[in-house]
Amino acid sequence: MAETSRRPFTAQERWQLQASLHREVARTAGLFDAFVAFGGSLLLFLVVLGLFRGYSRQLELVASGVSLLIGAYVYVRAQRSPSRAEQSARVRQELEQGEAEVLRYQVLDAIAVEELEDEGLGFYLKLADGRVLFLAGQYLHEPVEERRFPNTFIELVRAPTTHELLDFRVLGVNLQASARRPPFSAEEYRRGSVPEDGSVLDVDFESLRLGHDCRTDAERHDWGAHYGQR
Numbered sequence: 001m002a003e004t005s006r007r008p009f010t011a012q013e014r015w016q017l018q019a020s021l022h023r024e025v026a027r028t029a030g031l032f033d034a035f036v037a038f039g040g041s042l043l044l045f046l047v048v049l050g051l052f053r054g055y056s057r058q059l060e061l062v063a064s065g066v067s068l069l070i071g072a073y074v075y076v077r078a079q080r081s082p083s084r085a086e087q088s089a090r091v092r093q094e095l096e097q098g099e100a101e102v103l104r105y106q107v108l109d110a111i112a113v114e115e116l117e118d119e120g121l122g123f124y125l126k127l128a129d130g131r132v133l134f135l136a137g138q139y140l141h142e143p144v145e146e147r148r149f150p151n152t153f154i155e156l157v158r159a160p161t162t163h164e165l166l167d168f169r170v171l172g173v174n175l176q177a178s179a180r181r182p183p184f185s186a187e188e189y190r191r192g193s194v195p196e197d198g199s200v201l202d203v204d205f206e207s208l209r210l211g212h213d214c215r216t217d218a219e220r221h222d223w224g225a226h227y228g229q230r
Contacts, residue, residue, distance in 0.1 A: 002200075003103070021088060102155065102157050108127065108128055109205065112150075121136065121137075123149075143168075151172050154170055
């Protein structure tokens with residue numbers, strides 16, 4: 001079962017979106033400033049060097065420096081447009097509309113995906129309607145360690161267009177994962193077969209579970225204890 005509704009942003013959720021927008025602007029501006037600073041310093045160095053090698057050589061070096069700055073500017077503009085510019089525009093639109101999307105799911109079973117470095121834990125969750133929800137991220141660490149997740153009922157609050165996660169709640173009882181799989185491999189990332197956080201998949205959950213539950217009883221106990229499972 002999956003329930004979807006909308007409600008006005010809370011003050012905290014609106015602040016999160018505004019912070020996300022400011023980070024995007026600052027990241028782009030910082031990249032541009034870095035290119036300009038590097039290009040300007042190199043240009044100054046080349047001009048000074050050119051003074052010792054004759055007038056024609058100086059002009060050549062100045063031209064190279066100017067070309068570098070122009071190339072940096074074009075690169076930064078390309079990075080912002082259209083992807084970053086569109087992303088910022090979508091966040092602004094969400095702030096103007098002022099509504100969050102609330103998604104509630106009933107969960108029947110779970111497959112845990114081990115963490116690779118600091119990418120965060122992952123879980124395939126079997127939903128009551130037969131589909132599979134995939135969740136992954138650092139936000140799952142605390143509820144897993146506190147033995148509150150996986151859970152029979154969960155709620156996700158997201159921005160409706162960019163799907164940025166604004167809140168995550170567990171509303172039911174703890175549900176032990178029935179299987180575990182290793183971290184996603186480089187090949188799986190290369191093929192694009194790693195789901196995005198929040199994806200609802202039309203896949204066979206039993207095939208996922210049986211295909212990766214290769215632990216011994218001792219491994220099952222050790223992993224379960226580490227991640228708050230019984």
